[in-house]
Amino acid sequence: MTETTTNRPPPRPGDDPPISRQQRWRYGAALALIVLISELAPMEITLVYPAIPHMTQDFRTLHLGWVLTMVSLVAVVSLPLVGKLADTYGKKRVMLSLAVLFSVGSLICATADSFPMLLAGRALQGTAGGMVAVSYALVRDTFPRRWVPVALGTVAAGIGVSALASPFVAGWFIDNHGWQSLFWFMLGYAVLLIPVVAVLVPESSLRLHQRLDLLGVALLGSGVGLILVGVSQGPKWGWVSSGTLGTLIGGAGLLIAFVVWELRVTAPAIDLRLLASGALRSTLVAYLFIGFMIAGYGLLMPQMLQTPAQVGITYGVGLTATALALWTFPTGLLTMVCGPLGGAVARRRGARLTLIGAVCAMITGLVAAAALAEHRWQIMVISAVFGIGMGLYYASGPNLVMDAVPAEQSAVGAAMLGVVGQLGNAVAVTVLSVVMAQNIASQNPKTGRITYTDTAFQQSFILAAVVGLAGLAVAIKMRHGRAPATGGAATR
The missing domain is CATH 4.10.860 (DNA Excision Repair, Uvrb; Chain A)
Structure with a gap:
């Protein structure tokens, strides 16, 4: 039996009361903190991507892809539970609990002296994969209706901040203090944010009482x-x-x-009856394919660009981790810029248009990357194009979902979006790691560092782009999202 309780009546479209200047500041501060704590989810991926080649020296295994796959796998498993717990016990309460688990996982990873121990820490970090879904639901529940589409885009822009800053942070820490220092940084970041969020971010009053x-x-x-x-x-x-x-x-x-x-x-755990709605079903299918593209780009680009030039390959640029950040910063910058822009477009023209633009940009970036960029200006152009796609992508999904599910199941709906995205990530890392492992050019016997053939990267980038074409077909065909986004008001 399902029971929904709330301390205030749900607002209807357009009935937001006037907001004072003080309330605007409170909403602004709360949104900033939600963005900052939501960074834990992308941070556990974006900070670690550049470290993968360096971990080879300590863990000589061909299965380092599981450092990323483990996070996605745990996120897939935990997201339905996280969504249900958030709708039942409160979004902010669950958000803080995830941050604590993330902190414990970061500590384990920072002190890991074996590959299984590292994977155990990554598993705990993976629970933070539900952070963004809970953030979307918290924004929907606590912000004025007319603010919600752009606020959701702003949360997405926060992911752009992570994409922008993470390569620089990772590069500096890796080059100066080793890959372990990345996890000490993540631990400190989470520990500092937890008490501030606990005090200043409001809790949702909506509750959905169900058994787990x-x-x-x-x-x-x-x-x-x-x-x-x-x-x-x-x-x-x-x-x-x-x-x-x-x-x-x-x-x-x-x-x-x-x-x-x-x-x-x-x-x-996942209300599959919600999939009876073609609106939600088409959104999730599109996001499954797009998740594959994003993971493919994130896995392949750092490895390709950090490989030194050598005989037998044409793609070797030999960037340090810090130089990699400098030449790929357009991805994060344009993700950050295009997140709110995508939210504004969704509010005026519909989130489907935003999603189509996102997929087209990402496919273009992957096809260009398959040409194996040899010049740094090419790297920047590819990074910029993919960053535009990322920003529009993060703005479209939450708006599509919030307008497709009932208010009392907003966290569950957002969790379902997260599940398919993480599932796409996990499948991409697993499949592309297999493709790469079949095309090894050489391995340094002293450092264990692997050099892949040109074919390895070409096939992998093209495969990711082909999967993206399937997502584009779904986005073009979907009927949902053609009307202006309402921030969930239409489903209240």
Whole structure:
């Protein structure tokens, strides 16, 4: 049985009361803090991307992709639970709890002396993958209706700040203090923010009282995990071996069981009945494909640009981690700029148009990257184009979801968006790591550093772009999002 309680009646479109200057400052401060704490989710990825080549010296394994996959996998598993907890116990309360778990995970990663210990820390950090979804829902619940579309775009712009600053922060720490210092930085960032957010950010009064579907969460996590293991180990075990087929079939079976269970239980982890709405369904499908593109770009670009020039490859630029930040900063800058811009476009022309623009820009960037940029101006142009796509992408999704789900299920809806995005990320890292591993040019016996062939990057970038074309087709066809975004007022 579902029960919704609130301390105030839900507002209707256009009935926002007048806002005083003091209230504007309070809303502005709260939004800034929501943006800052939401940075934990992209930070756990964007700070670590440049560190992957450097971790090889301490953990000599071909499976370093799991440093990224583990975060996405845990996010996929935890997001439904996070969304339900946020709708049940309060968005701010859950947000702070995620920040605490992130802090513990950062401490473990900073002190890890083995690869399994590092993955354990990354698993705890991965719970912060639900931070952005909870932030979107908190904005919807606590901000004036007419502010919500642009406020959601501003939260997205915060991700742009992370994309802009993370390469510089990562480059400086890696070049001067080693990759472990990145996790000490993340720990300090979270610890400083937690008490400030606790005091200054308002809590949502909306509550959705349901039991937690732990079995559904377990089925989803186990199914996705087995499939990712099967894909990543397929080249080593053999694609028709009993181990590979067993994990793939077992994972598929668990996902089927998950769907059957979710449709029968009264309080599902992911309310699949929401997918009866074509509006939400088309948005999630598009975001699954786009998540693959984003992860592909983030995984491939740092590795390609940090590889030194050498015989047998044409792409070697040999950038240090700091130089990488300097030449790819347009990605973060334009993500930050285009987030609020995308929110404004969504409010005037509809979020579907914003999404189409995002996908087109990202596909263009991936195709250009497949040409294996040899000049630094080319790197900056590619980074700029992809950054435009990222900003529009982060602004379109939350507006599409908030206008597609009931107010009392806003966190669940945002969590579903996060699940498919993280699932796309996890599949991309796993699949592209397999493609790269099949095209190794050489490996330094002293440092363990791997050099990939031109073909490895060309095939991977093109594969990511092709997946993006599927997302573009969905975005063009979708009927949802053609009207101006309302910030969720239309579904109240």
